Amino acid sequence: MRKIAVFASGEGSNAENIAAYFASGSKARVALILSNRPDAAVLGRARGLGIESAVFDRDTFYNSDRIPELLAERGIDYVVLAGFLWLVPDNLLRAYRGRIVNVHPSLLPRHGGKGMYGDRVHRAVVEAGDRETGITVHRVDGVYDGGDVLARYRVPVGAGDTAEDVARKVHALEYRYFPVEIEKEIDKL
Structure with missing residues (x-):
């Protein structure tokens, strides 16, 4: 195990x-x-x-x-x-x-980098008028939100969505897909 x-x-x-x-x-x-x-x-x-x-x-x-x-x-x-x-x-x-993975709450490279996490990302998505967002599962390297992308999952951003609305949608993706992507990587070990 x-x-x-x-x-x-x-x-x-x-x-x-x-x-x-x-x-x-x-x-x-x-x-x-x-x-x-x-x-x-x-x-x-x-x-x-x-x-x-x-x-x-x-x-x-x-x-x-x-x-x-x-x-x-x-x-x-x-x-x-x-x-x-x-x-x-x-x-x-x-x-x-090659055995460290992260999930970022946007579709990298959009809204990534140092200082871009949590609600800061969701506010940036709304302020930019993005029509979609999601999560990016990626390997970790020596750069904030760098590393090879393993998967992206998307959700629409509605015209009236707040940062809190976006956060709820993104968290649902994280909970559903992040463990699945981790399991896929562990299967390769």
């Missing part, structure tokens, strides 16, 4: 959804949830799911090998970013080359 580590910075609804998706199968499971925020709600979700969690600070993440070492100690095969807002450092990219 493959082991997944999920990195998250906030609420953790995607992390919980991914854990639930894999809980019923035998291919993989979420074995570790990591956060850069000690007050992140995702840590409470991890406790509720009985999944080990860990918190790290900026210095540990960027100036040590502790995170790749922790993942290796836990036998982690695959890394998922689910609302994790820091750029992944080179040591982690090297350790998990």
Whole structure:
């Protein structure tokens, strides 16, 4: 069975959804949830799911090998970013080359890059007058929202849609398709 580590910075609804998706199968499971925020709600979700969690600070993440070492100690095969807002450092990219995936809440390259996450993206979609948006599942490289695109899923944006309306539509896509795309990638390992 493959082991997944999920990195998250906030609420953790995607992390919980991914854990639930894999809980019923035998291919993989979420074995570790990591956060850069000690007050992140995702840590409470991890406790509720009985999944080990860990918190790290900026210095540990960027100036040590502790995170790749922790993942290796836990036998982690695959890394998922689910609302994790820091750029992944080179040591982690090297350790998990081609095995780190992220979901972005727009159709990249539109509305991507540093500082473009969550509601900021949904507001940008509405302000730009986009007629569609969606999610982009992509491999992670050393550039914000860079990396090879694995899949895009689309939804229409109505003329009267607010950023909150767009967020609901995009979250529904994330919950439905992000775990499926992760599973496809794990099947290739």
